[in-house]
Amino acid sequence: MRRPRLVVMLKEPRAGRVKTRLGRDIGMTAAAWWFRHQSASILRRLDDPRWQLVIAASPDRAASTCRIWPAHLPRMAQGGGDLGQRMAGIIHRLRPDPVVIIGGDIPGIMPIHIAQAFGALGSAPLTFGPADDGGYWLIGFSGPRPPPAGFLSGVRWSTRHALADSIATAPDLRHRLVATLGDVDTAADLAVLPRHFP
Secondary structure, eight states: OOOOEEEEEEEOOOTTTSOHHHHHHHOHHHHHHHHHHHHHHHHHHHOOTTSEEEEEEESTTHHHHOOSSOTTSOEEEOOSSSHHHHHHHHHHHHTTSOEEEEESOOTTOOHHHHHHHHHHTTTOSEEEEEOTTSSEEEEEEOSSSOOOTTTTOSOOTTSTTHHHHHHHTOTTSOEEEOOOOOOOOSHHHHHTSOTTOO
Protein backbone atom coordinates (compact mmCIF):
# COMPACT_ATOMS: atom_id res chain seq x y z
CA MET A 1 0.00 0.00 0.00
CA ARG A 2 1.25 3.47 -0.88
CA ARG A 3 1.50 6.22 1.72
CA PRO A 4 -1.95 7.30 2.90
CA ARG A 5 -2.98 10.95 2.62
CA LEU A 6 -5.33 12.65 5.06
CA VAL A 7 -6.77 15.80 3.50
CA VAL A 8 -8.46 18.41 5.68
CA MET A 9 -10.64 20.76 3.64
CA LEU A 10 -10.42 24.20 5.21
CA LYS A 11 -11.79 27.60 4.35
CA GLU A 12 -9.74 30.62 5.29
CA PRO A 13 -11.32 31.66 8.61
CA ARG A 14 -12.65 35.10 7.70
CA ALA A 15 -15.85 36.47 9.19
CA GLY A 16 -18.77 36.08 6.82
CA ARG A 17 -16.96 33.54 4.63
CA VAL A 18 -16.80 30.52 6.92
CA LYS A 19 -19.45 28.74 9.06
CA THR A 20 -22.13 31.20 7.97
CA ARG A 21 -25.01 29.07 9.31
CA LEU A 22 -23.32 29.13 12.72
CA GLY A 23 -22.62 32.82 12.21
CA ARG A 24 -26.33 33.55 11.84
CA ASP A 25 -26.77 32.16 15.35
CA ILE A 26 -23.74 33.53 17.21
CA GLY A 27 -22.37 36.25 14.93
CA MET A 28 -20.02 35.95 11.98
CA THR A 29 -16.90 37.04 13.89
CA ALA A 30 -17.53 34.54 16.69
CA ALA A 31 -18.18 31.78 14.16
CA ALA A 32 -14.92 32.52 12.31
CA TRP A 33 -13.04 32.60 15.63
CA TRP A 34 -14.53 29.22 16.61
CA PHE A 35 -13.61 27.67 13.26
CA ARG A 36 -10.07 29.03 13.39
CA HIS A 37 -9.42 27.47 16.80
CA GLN A 38 -11.34 24.28 16.05
CA SER A 39 -9.45 23.61 12.82
CA ALA A 40 -6.12 24.36 14.54
CA SER A 41 -7.00 21.80 17.20
CA ILE A 42 -7.85 19.18 14.57
CA LEU A 43 -4.60 19.78 12.68
CA ARG A 44 -2.56 19.35 15.88
CA ARG A 45 -4.43 16.17 16.83
CA LEU A 46 -4.24 14.53 13.43
CA ASP A 47 -0.63 15.33 12.50
CA ASP A 48 0.48 11.70 12.72
CA PRO A 49 3.38 9.77 11.15
CA ARG A 50 1.02 7.03 9.90
CA TRP A 51 -0.22 9.33 7.12
CA GLN A 52 0.64 12.57 5.37
CA LEU A 53 -1.58 15.42 6.54
CA VAL A 54 -2.49 17.83 3.73
CA ILE A 55 -4.56 21.04 3.83
CA ALA A 56 -6.93 21.64 0.91
CA ALA A 57 -7.55 25.37 1.00
CA SER A 58 -10.44 27.58 -0.05
CA PRO A 59 -10.31 30.06 -1.66
CA ASP A 60 -7.58 28.61 -3.83
CA ARG A 61 -5.22 31.55 -3.22
CA ALA A 62 -5.23 30.70 0.51
CA ALA A 63 -3.09 27.66 -0.27
CA SER A 64 -0.16 30.02 -0.71
CA THR A 65 -1.20 33.14 1.24
CA CYS A 66 -2.86 31.99 4.48
CA ARG A 67 -0.45 32.28 7.43
CA ILE A 68 -2.81 30.86 10.05
CA TRP A 69 -2.24 27.19 9.26
CA PRO A 70 1.00 25.38 10.25
CA ALA A 71 3.75 26.16 7.75
CA HIS A 72 5.15 22.60 7.74
CA LEU A 73 1.96 21.06 6.35
CA PRO A 74 1.66 20.71 2.56
CA ARG A 75 -1.23 22.55 0.97
CA MET A 76 -3.28 22.29 -2.18
CA ALA A 77 -6.11 24.34 -3.65
CA GLN A 78 -9.58 22.84 -3.39
CA GLY A 79 -10.44 23.91 -6.93
CA GLY A 80 -13.82 24.94 -8.29
CA GLY A 81 -17.29 23.45 -8.27
CA ASP A 82 -19.62 22.21 -5.57
CA LEU A 83 -18.46 20.12 -2.63
CA GLY A 84 -18.69 16.87 -4.58
CA GLN A 85 -16.69 18.19 -7.51
CA ARG A 86 -14.00 19.49 -5.18
CA MET A 87 -13.72 16.21 -3.23
CA ALA A 88 -13.70 14.13 -6.42
CA GLY A 89 -10.99 16.43 -7.81
CA ILE A 90 -8.83 15.95 -4.72
CA ILE A 91 -9.20 12.17 -4.99
CA HIS A 92 -8.26 12.23 -8.68
CA ARG A 93 -5.19 14.36 -7.97
CA LEU A 94 -3.87 12.20 -5.12
CA ARG A 95 -4.75 8.68 -6.26
CA PRO A 96 -3.52 5.98 -6.45
CA ASP A 97 -2.47 6.74 -2.86
CA PRO A 98 -5.22 5.94 -0.33
CA VAL A 99 -6.99 9.24 0.38
CA VAL A 100 -9.23 10.22 3.29
CA ILE A 101 -10.94 13.62 3.24
CA ILE A 102 -12.51 15.39 6.22
CA GLY A 103 -13.62 18.90 7.13
CA GLY A 104 -12.36 21.12 9.92
CA ASP A 105 -15.58 21.23 11.95
CA ILE A 106 -15.74 17.77 13.58
CA PRO A 107 -14.77 18.34 17.23
CA GLY A 108 -14.89 14.67 18.25
CA ILE A 109 -12.45 13.38 15.66
CA MET A 110 -9.35 11.56 16.93
CA PRO A 111 -6.47 9.74 15.24
CA ILE A 112 -8.15 6.40 15.92
CA HIS A 113 -11.04 7.42 13.63
CA ILE A 114 -8.62 8.15 10.79
CA ALA A 115 -6.76 4.89 11.37
CA GLN A 116 -10.06 3.02 11.21
CA ALA A 117 -10.95 4.72 7.93
CA PHE A 118 -7.64 3.78 6.32
CA GLY A 119 -8.11 0.26 7.68
CA ALA A 120 -11.54 0.08 6.04
CA LEU A 121 -9.94 1.03 2.73
CA GLY A 122 -7.94 -2.18 2.97
CA SER A 123 -11.08 -4.20 2.26
CA ALA A 124 -13.21 -1.81 0.19
CA PRO A 125 -12.29 1.00 -2.22
CA LEU A 126 -14.73 3.49 -0.70
CA THR A 127 -15.47 4.42 2.90
CA PHE A 128 -17.68 6.99 4.62
CA GLY A 129 -17.97 8.36 8.13
CA PRO A 130 -21.70 8.98 8.63
CA ALA A 131 -23.13 11.94 10.48
CA ASP A 132 -26.32 11.88 12.54
CA ASP A 133 -28.09 14.19 10.10
CA GLY A 134 -27.79 11.90 7.07
CA GLY A 135 -24.62 13.48 5.76
CA TYR A 136 -21.07 12.40 6.39
CA TRP A 137 -17.92 13.79 7.95
CA LEU A 138 -15.41 11.57 6.11
CA ILE A 139 -14.94 10.05 2.69
CA GLY A 140 -12.09 7.76 1.72
CA PHE A 141 -11.02 6.24 -1.58
CA SER A 142 -8.35 3.73 -2.55
CA GLY A 143 -7.52 1.40 -5.39
CA PRO A 144 -5.85 1.28 -8.79
CA ARG A 145 -8.96 2.30 -10.70
CA PRO A 146 -10.24 5.89 -10.69
CA PRO A 147 -13.70 6.70 -9.33
CA PRO A 148 -16.51 6.20 -11.85
CA ALA A 149 -17.75 8.99 -14.11
CA GLY A 150 -20.24 11.12 -12.23
CA PHE A 151 -18.75 10.28 -8.85
CA LEU A 152 -20.27 12.62 -6.21
CA SER A 153 -22.38 14.41 -8.85
CA GLY A 154 -26.00 15.31 -8.19
CA VAL A 155 -25.70 14.88 -4.43
CA ARG A 156 -28.19 16.82 -2.32
CA TRP A 157 -25.64 18.45 -0.05
CA SER A 158 -26.60 19.71 3.41
CA THR A 159 -29.62 17.39 3.50
CA ARG A 160 -30.42 14.01 5.08
CA HIS A 161 -29.88 12.48 1.62
CA ALA A 162 -26.21 13.38 1.22
CA LEU A 163 -24.72 10.04 2.28
CA ALA A 164 -27.21 7.89 0.35
CA ASP A 165 -26.84 10.07 -2.74
CA SER A 166 -23.04 9.85 -2.57
CA ILE A 167 -23.08 6.06 -2.27
CA ALA A 168 -25.45 5.91 -5.24
CA THR A 169 -22.90 7.70 -7.45
CA ALA A 170 -20.61 4.66 -7.23
CA PRO A 171 -23.01 1.69 -7.39
CA ASP A 172 -20.35 -0.80 -8.49
CA LEU A 173 -17.91 0.01 -5.68
CA ARG A 174 -18.00 -1.78 -2.35
CA HIS A 175 -18.08 0.63 0.57
CA ARG A 176 -17.64 0.46 4.31
CA LEU A 177 -18.92 2.77 7.02
CA VAL A 178 -16.85 3.86 10.00
CA ALA A 179 -17.82 5.70 13.19
CA THR A 180 -20.68 8.19 13.26
CA LEU A 181 -19.55 11.66 14.39
CA GLY A 182 -21.16 15.09 14.43
CA ASP A 183 -20.09 18.36 12.87
CA VAL A 184 -20.98 21.89 13.95
CA ASP A 185 -23.35 23.90 11.80
CA THR A 186 -25.50 25.76 14.35
CA ALA A 187 -25.46 27.08 17.90
CA ALA A 188 -27.46 24.01 18.93
CA ASP A 189 -24.56 21.83 17.74
CA LEU A 190 -22.16 23.89 19.83
CA ALA A 191 -24.35 23.57 22.91
CA VAL A 192 -23.95 19.79 23.10
CA LEU A 193 -20.14 19.78 22.86
CA PRO A 194 -18.11 18.75 25.90
CA ARG A 195 -16.53 21.79 27.53
CA HIS A 196 -12.96 20.84 26.59
CA PHE A 197 -13.61 21.25 22.87
CA PRO A 198 -12.89 24.69 21.36
